[in-house]
Amino acid sequence: SQQGEEDPQALSIQEGENATMNCSYKTSINNLQWYRQNSGRGLVHLILIRSNEREKHSGRLRVTLDTSKKSSSLLITASRAADTASYFCATVSRNSGNTPLVFGKGTRLSVIA
Amino acid sequence: GAVVSQHPSRVICKSGTSVKIECRSLDFQATTMFWYRQFPKQSLMLMATSNEGSKATYEQGVEKDKFLINHASLTLSTLTVTSAHPEDSSFYICSARKLAGGVGELFFGEGSRLTVL
Numbered sequence: 377s378q379q380g381e382e383d384p385q386a387l388s389i390q391e392g393e394n395a396t397m398n399c400s401y402k403t404s405i406n407n408l409q410w411y412r413q414n415s416g417r418g419l420v421h422l423i424l425i426r427s428n429e430r431e432k433h434s435g436r437l438r439v440t441l442d443t444s445k446k447s448s449s450l451l452i453t454a455s456r457a458a459d460t461a462s463y464f465c466a467t468v469s470r471n472s473g474n475t476p477l478v479f480g481k482g483t484r485l486s487v488i489a
Numbered sequence: 490g491a492v493v494s495q496h497p498s499r500v501i502c503k504s505g506t507s508v509k510i511e512c513r514s515l516d517f518q519a520t521t522m523f524w525y526r527q528f529p530k531q532s533l534m535l536m537a538t539s540n541e542g543s544k545a546t547y548e549q550g551v552e553k554d555k556f557l558i559n560h561a562s563l564t565l566s567t568l569t570v571t572s573a574h575p576e577d578s579s580f581y582i583c584s585a586r587k588l589a590g591g592v593g594e595l596f597f598g599e600g601s602r603l604t605v606l
Contacts, residue, residue, distance in 0.1 A: 411597075418495070418582055418599040419533075464532060476523045477584070477595055479533045 382465060388486040395452045397483040399465030400445075406468045408441055409477065410450050413462045422450075422463075457489040491517045493585050495598030502573055503606055510568045510601045512583030518563040519585035523595065524556075527580040536581075539566040573605045 383398040401408070407426045411419040425432045425441045425448070432439045438451040452459055462484045466477035492515040502508050512522055520541045525533040537558050538546040545558035555577075557569040566585075570577055580602050584595040 416580070416602065419597040421595070476535050476538055478535065481532045
């Protein structure tokens with residue numbers, strides 16, 4: 377079953393602008409991860425933020441996590457045409473063991489050169 | 490990073506035939522692999538959890554007799570779509586986690602696009 381929603385479902389911006397995508401989830405989590413998927417390809421892991429973390433940076437990526445609101449955001453700064461892809465948040469529950477990732481619906485980002 | 494290889498990347502088959510998709514962890518051992526299905530412009534839906542040396546755990550609504558999963562070694566899991574029908578056409582993606590029992594990053598294969606005519 378899917379964990380939550382990404383917002384917006386689709387986003388179109390000009391190259392150089394910042395892109396912000398939001399994700400909400402429903403259950404308590406161990407961590408939240410963001411993945412990128414180019415059309416028809418597999419998923420690439422971008423960043424993982426643990427439930428006790430509030431913000432994390434990786435290059436042009438900034439992720440925030442608000443466990444009280446059960447939400448996360450992914451910010452891509454100074455976007456490039458190559459950033460065009462679908463972005464998914466995925467959560468891992470607090471349960472131990474080999475828990476799978478539960479994915480949100482994704483945001484389709486288009487960066488126009 | 491860890492590498493997960495999936496084969497074939499594309500397959501077209503006739504209705505009623507069976508198709509096998511392989512998922513290999515190339516540079517690490519994976520006691521658990523996960524199989525997802527993705528329809529066009531939709532998210533990934535977990536189908537089943539594949540455990541090495543034991544039976545797979547299927548998600549609700551996924552027919553275990555139709556989607557046969559075998560995880561015979563620590564580096565290979567296979568998904569066989571039996572008696573495929575056009576509605577089974579989809580993008581199938583496997584993933585594996587490096588550490589047994591961990592909750593960290595999953596590594597994904599490149600996916601297998603199945604088209605059933």
